Amino acid sequence: MLLIKTGGGKDINWDGVCRDVAEIRATEPVILVHGASVRRDELAARLSVPVRKVVSPSGVSSVYTNAEAMEVFLMAYAGLANKQIVARFQNHGVNAVGLSGVDGRLWQAKAKKEILIVENGKTKLLKDNLSGRVETTNVGLLRILLDHGYLPVVCPPALSFENEIVNTDNDTAAAVMAGELGLERMVYLFEAPGLLRDPNDETSLISRIDRFKIEEFLPFARERMKKKLLGVKRAVDAGVKTVYFGDGRTPNPVKDALAGKGTVIA
Numbered sequence: 001m002l003l004i005k006t007g008g009g010k011d012i013n014w015d016g017v018c019r020d021v022a023e024i025r026a027t028e029p030v031i032l033v034h035g036a037s038v039r040r041d042e043l044a045a046r047l048s049v050p051v052r053k054v055v056s057p058s059g060v061s062s063v064y065t066n067a068e069a070m071e072v073f074l075m076a077y078a079g080l081a082n083k084q085i086v087a088r089f090q091n092h093g094v095n096a097v098g099l100s101g102v103d104g105r106l107w108q109a110k111a112k113k114e115i116l117i118v119e120n121g122k123t124k125l126l127k128d129n130l131s132g133r134v135e136t137t138n139v140g141l142l143r144i145l146l147d148h149g150y151l152p153v154v155c156p157p158a159l160s161f162e163n164e165i166v167n168t169d170n171d172t173a174a175a176v177m178a179g180e181l182g183l184e185r186m187v188y189l190f191e192a193p194g195l196l197r198d199p200n201d202e203t204s205l206i207s208r209i210d211r212f213k214i215e216e217f218l219p220f221a222r223e224r225m226k227k228k229l230l231g232v233k234r235a236v237d238a239g240v241k242t243v244y245f246g247d248g249r250t251p252n253p254v255k256d257a258l259a260g261k262g263t264v265i266a
Helices: 014-024 037-046 067-091 139-147 170-181 214-220 224-237 253-258
Strands: 002-006 030-034 052-055 061-064 096-100 107-112 115-119 122-126 131-137 151-155 158-160 185-190 242-247 263-265
Touching: 002 014, 002 170, 014 030, 014 067, 014 253, 030 067, 030 170, 037 067, 052 115, 061 115, 061 224, 067 096, 067 151, 107 170, 131 158, 131 170, 139 151, 139 170, 170 185, 170 224, 185 224, 185 253, 214 224, 224 242, 242 253
Parallel strands: 002 030, 002 185, 030 151, 096 151, 107 158, 185 242
Antiparallel strands: 052 061, 107 131, 115 122, 242 263
């Protein structure tokens, strides 16, 4: 079984992803987790709802989510992006089913109603935050879908243990899911060739990382990439043996990543 996590950038080659997945599913089941950050930002701008991006004291970026922001988040992720991706797969002959982490308690998260951020050099406490960290997944629901030939297409938000809808980091959620499913391989696709030594130089690719030395490469991770590496570490700790970082813009994004054309963490 293969789990694929795609970023939410505008240049992801979705037709290429769909073609690759259709071919791979002939030999093994696939689960796909996707982002929708660009859709969220575009929709928020149209609705005049500000998107507040914040940075934690450890340097990890995220989006502050209050009640108004959550409504936009749901529309962009579980609504527009998820259903359009499902339709794209159907067009390629793949019988996909779209789910958010809320559906069937697919992703259950520990709520974080207060978060520390650094703003203008000062550490601040933000309250009324609707986010959380995924701790468990409904593996049984996924297996039902997979056993009946469906492709699960999954996105945030998650459901807290108190049954509140919460924003969550889908890189970490995908890692938790992979661990609980007992998977050995994962693919992360985004708008870069892989992990870069210099984020402004696409030729500075780091082609291989020892999965037991991930922390040594955190200094090269900027913004969202840091969350991806931390997610990979969690996946490795849960038993995943190989993680592939690949360029989601290529003609065959998944196949290229599995061929080792990006960053291989093993």
